[in-house]
Amino acid sequence: MVHESFQTVDSQLNWESPMYKLWEKAKKNGKWDPAEIDFTQDKIDYENMTDDERITILPLVASFAGGEEAVTLDILPMVQLMARQGRLEDTMFLSTFMFDEAKHTELFSRWQKEIGIQNIDLTSFHGDSYKRIFYEELPEKMERLNTDDSPEAIIKAATVYNMIVEGILAETGYYSFRQIFKKAGMLPGILQGIDYLNQDEGRHLRFGIYTIQRHVAGNEKNYKIFIDYMDELWPDAYGVIEYLTTLYDIQVAQDWVRTRFDFDSNIMREYAKRQFEIRKNQVDRARKYADAVQLEQEWTTEV
Template sequence: MFRQGEEVIASQPTAARLFETWEKNHWNPFEISFERDHAQWQRMPEWLRARLSTVIRTFVIGEHTGLDLLSPVLAGATTESGLRFLATQVADEARHSAYMLRLVEALWGSMGSESVLLSEAWEGLSPSYRRLNEIESSLARDTLQGPGNYDSWIRQVTMFHLVTEGMLAYFGQHSLTDALERSRVLPGVKLGFLAMGRDEARHISFGMEAIRTAMDEGRRDEVLHTLTEILPLAITVDYFPDGTPGASDDDALRTRRALSTLAARRLTQIGLERPLVESVMKDVQTQADRHLGQLRASDRS
């Protein structure tokens, strides 16, 4: 599935083509059965449930904020075909959010209101992930407050489509589905995340094309400034304070390496030259080390 998604992104489809593909790939989150998942979840070791719960929390927040923050991108669409495609992405995000609510109820039981679930999920996020959400909200406000401001729009697209979806959601979805396939557990979870992964490949493709167009039109500095601010946080999303259930420095380091590789690939796919990609990623790693040093100092205090 990861390979198929990369093939879609690398083919650089137009917004019109992505709209056609969306029409052929509908899925219904209410038709997925979690009966086997519930029984298997109850039998899992506590450490594994804790690890999977961390992943689930990030998607509960990610799909909710994706739906909530997409409206400024839709309103600022620069082409009619882009507007039509972004309308399909809104529908996708609504479908993803509904699926995550069903998944949580199946595995964890009723959480009461959705606001209670969101609050609990927020508390379980890593420091880097929380900061990324705050930055993304700020970028969305800038886009809303300056309708027609192309610079604000492309900054939000860069964060939303390249980093949030093109790196974090994409990596998380495929890592989870690969692990579930190897273990042959949680079939309803796997089925839904595979469907979300197909959707994400379309979303990412739209964003990458929008970024390439913006850079051709002189917005390279806007894109690079946004990336150098958020990539150090993005590659450290798996670092948690000491003692957090289900978290380990070894897992965080593996995630950092994988996300760094994916980040370099995305930078290449938007048209940056290899020396510039290497320079950007070197700076990103330095800033990430500095950020982790601050987190650990805060944790010790």
Template sequence: MTHQQFLTTTHGLQRHTPPMRLYEKAKRLGIWNPSDINLAQDKADWQQLAPDEQDLLLRLTAMFQAGEEAVTLDLLPLILAIAQEGRLEEEMFLTTFLFEEAKHTDFFNRFLVEVVQADSDLSHYHTENYHTLFYQALPQALRALQADASPAAQVRASVTYNMIVEGVLAETGYHAYFTVMQQNNILPGVREGIRLLQQDESRHIAYGIFLLSRLVAADDSLWAVLEETMNDLLPPALGVVGDAFAAYDVMPFGLEESVFTDYALNQFQKRVERLEKARGASLDEIYRVTQRAIDQNDS
């Protein structure tokens, strides 16, 4: 395949579109360096934690660490699929995804090496439900785009990555981190890193909802694909949350499982409702709805 023309020397960039607005936010907010975060107090705080408290935070971090590595490894086919459709504005924003996921991998590794000084093999924290999502569903859905970049395949990939991995598991994990760290006033460096990570991931999820909305609006038959993928993956996602609580006779830090399952389901349901409204909507309406969501979360 050869190029017949270039967008920026024929029509120009559509800077009003949600992907370009997200790209502007990524340039402004996404350039942070994990190596600059001071973890000195975190080392001292870690030593004061009880063994079960350390174990819970290590379990949570082991899941995040592998999850960030997984998306770093598996993301390229989605970027390529969008690029092959000539959606330059979307591809420009997607270039920030891979940089940011790699940066998140870097951050969690710093915490494990410098603060926790953990054994290198933490895979025993990865339960069967975790394997279902990160070892199987995520790579399968994203790598499938190499052979089949159809709208249906893009829906499966984005639901898996943006709706489930980021929108359910990552956001619930952030909620757990912040609950523990803020209530106990510990680990300020990790707290700052997680804040920056969450900021990055909010842009990723916003794009995922935009992509799914655009695809469903163009072809309502894709709703069945979206719904089937969500129904397949939501149970193991909630299972990952349940597995963490099942590992302890008495949950460290006094955490309650219902608080986090309710949080996960609430985040999920809000996005499902957004996507339902996209059915039959015009592209202009999807732009307006997405832009309002971006403006409401302007951080």
């Protein structure tokens, strides 16, 4: 790519753009450091868990650890695409996005190291649905952006990355961590990390929603691309949740299992279903706008 001019020389940054405002939020709120989180009590809690209780935490950690590494490795094509398209504010924000994902990866790896399970291979907890999304769809749709700038390519990449992985699976994972371990008064370190992740992912979701919405505004064909792909991915997204909740249900259904965790797995399933509908509805709102310019005017007042 050869540069013909530079935005900050011949004009200025768009100080009111939604992506510049997300950049501002990231600068202020994204300063946490995984290395500063104290996992001392987490180690004590884990050592005092029964084997059956560990079967509750390990699949969740395996899902997050693999997922955070995947999104760290796969985000770069979106950054490069925004740069090629001359979307400077998007590119600036995505530089913080990459930094966030790398910290999330460090968080779960550091937790495993501090707890003393860094040498345990947790990939056995990655079921077929998980592999379809994280091993196949996510890298494939993100890599496509290296050679394809089309609205379809962008919509599908943002859909699998932001709406499915972050907007459904991660959000449901955060909810589950809090429902299980916060209620049990255990694992305060990883719970603190989850709060930081949740805050970061809020910004990431705003990016994904806006990126899809600006292609949907005034364009029913693009809206259909989004809806069809969401519906295509949903069985595997729900399959990830179903796998994790079924593991939990199998454990607690056995009379000899004793656990301190009080958790209704059906709540997790219903939470995931609600997130799916919420993400579709968020994009659906863009259909009332005639074009992306009109959409941006409202986003400017909301972000």
